[in-house]
Amino acid sequence: MRSVLGDRRAIAVLLGPALLVYTLVMLVPMGWSLGYTFFKGNVIEGFTFGGLGNFEKLWHDPQAHSALWFTFKYALAVSAGQILCGYLLALLYVFVLRRSSAVVRTLVFFPVILPTVAVALMFQKLFAVAPQNGLANVAIEGLGLHHGDWFASAGGSFVVLVVMDVWRSMGFYGVLIFAGLLDIPDETLESARLDGATGWRLIRHIVLPLSAPVLLSSVVFSINGTLKVFDSVLALTNGGPGSGTTPLTLYMFRTAFSYGDYGYGSTIASLLTVVCLGVTLVVFRFSRRDLTKG
């Protein structure tokens, strides 16, 4: 039996194509990009060896610092928003709506599948001040609050960006965490209730600890997605005003394609890669879970 399951020819035929494509189009370019970090220039002007110059430049580049800072700030704010809103939605589905939650789940999930650029353009108009106040601004004024032009300041743009991305994705996290909460056995909840745990205490002491695995998946999903944010920033604010909302991804893209500096672009991409891998490993280490065991 082992010999059949270990049939080398079959393994080669089944795994070979995927491994080949993956190696040629991802692994090799990754290494290649690392190689670029030691060079200056681009394909058209040619490359010159620059040693560790790009890394030194990165170390002293204020724009790279602000892009890194923005990436962290954005990842933290949006991840927190996504998971918090997702958790509240999941609690709503499980404990308040119970069996009738399917319609609401479907409804709240819908924005998840919308094209990001379409959503970003819509939010631009919702928060616009010219030629007319957008709908969101009308609502905010209706509450008696004052606002200026959201997109005129980095702070205002950041707020709209976070609101948009949480709005867009909370349905996804709602469903993900909902599925995790369904795994908690009814008997456990019931016996906790018999012991007098209700409402907040039930959630704090029973539901939260038992949903740790799904929370971890959500954190990993969320952090990995938000550190790589590109579409929504590009389409909503284009990194502006100035470079006030420019994450590392966009800074890398500009450096490489607008300014034609492949070497420095690759250096920024490498920084981003290190950040993504580092944060993911820290999250996993923190939770002591094996990466290969789903």
Next chain:
Amino acid sequence: MTDTMTAPPRELPPGTRPVTVRKSGHARRLTRNLLVALLVAVEVTPLLWLLLSSFKTQSEFVNDPAWSLPGKWDFHNYADAWTTGHVALYVRNSLLATVPSLALIIVLGTAAGFALEVMVWRGRHQVLLVFLLGIMVPSQMILLPLFRVYFQSGLSGTMWPLIITYTAVGLPLTVFMMATYFRAVPREMFEAATLDGAGMLTAFWRIGFPVVRNAVFTVALVQFFFIWNDLLVSLTFTTNDDLRTVQVGLLNFTGQYGETAFGPLFAAISINVVGALVLYLLINQRIIKGLTAGAVKG
């Protein structure tokens, strides 16, 4: 969609969790309905506003407040967006990039997942880890070398750079998810097939692939939305205006009309939203079920 708010509360089927606070049933119901109403308002209002606005004329955009309704209903803006705004072309391009990538991702990814999980050989865990790495590494890391290769090999100006890149970027997650799904399939199924004289390749096509076809559907959906909604890869490799996908086209939409043509812009966004809605209504149960089954329980 709003009928949940007005519908009488359903009788809880036997076996559901007991209602903790029975005495304040009315207050509970009120809170529940308010919560749901708020949620529906937050989710639906922007989209409804977008749809309504797409029927407005230019002067209504400039002179009337944002919440006013369009004066008359005609599809002028839509016709403009579809033809003059090239939305039809963008949709075609997106399809040309998405469909082949999706087919390749599914076939290659499922086969690899099978080889890595069902078959027994030394080093398979390491190979799976190498694939896992690809989930975390940002696409920015592979753009520049690929751009150079596509350019020098003359592939720029065709759909191939998109198809190749999407396939490779989609593989890690697909391989990983398929391996996870195969973990739940009893080995006896394949052993029985091989006892009947089938090789592993036959066992994969006849048994492995059909057994995980629900999972295949889920993965295909996830990858479909990922590819359809991608901006980074398409922006980088569509050097030619005729190759623009929906996302890149939308991004450049305002440029073609100048900043002020709101009607066609709203119509173009609405076309995307309505298209997604139609697709979603057809398949949403599958998405949500697949997502919950695959992502959490594995």
